[in-house]
Amino acid sequence: EAGVAQSPRYKIIEKRQSVAFWCNPISGHATLYWYQQILGQGPKLLIQFQNNGVVDDSQLPKDRFSAERLKGVDSTLKIQPAKLEDSAVYLCASSSPRGRGSYEQYFGPGTRLTVT
């Protein structure tokens, strides 16, 4: 099966600019996650979708970050305006709620964001 797709792979922007990331999960996976991974740290969950509804966004800085998953498939994560501390790799992951492997999350390649 095809894996989780993300684009772009790299992005460099200046502070106060806006940026958007795109994720296409594995076909049939109802649950989609966005993580922020700062250099030298583990991934931190920003937001979790179940189909097109938000399950958890408690760690999403809502004053500048937004995410949507309109048709329950693709998702976009936006940052506006960006700050220097947003420099990180943004990982998208998906999982299926059914079956024995229902807990396993499959990660995409990530988008490396550099804010200058």
Next chain:
Amino acid sequence: GENVEQHPSTLSVQEGDSAVIKCTYSDSASNYFPWYKQELGKRPQLIIDIRSNVGEKKDQRIAVTLNKTAKHFSLHITETQPEDSAVYFCAARGSNYKLTFGKGTLLTVNP
């Protein structure tokens, strides 16, 4: 919420030796504990996981043990090879169904 501590932050071993990475968690309701391997510039990949109704799981050279009473779990890699060199992350799925990751262990296997 869940808090996961991972040790050591770096680990260097000789090829053929064993490597052990340890994690502790805070939420006693956590029921799923995956381990991910992340090579430089690549995505995290699941290498092994364990659920709370099992104390140990093994897959070839990799094993994971879980002590629910003490709230800690460990990754064991035997007969290490240079291609095992990577950052390893533990994680715990807590009562809020979220995965919380440790800060990672940089494993270096010296030939």
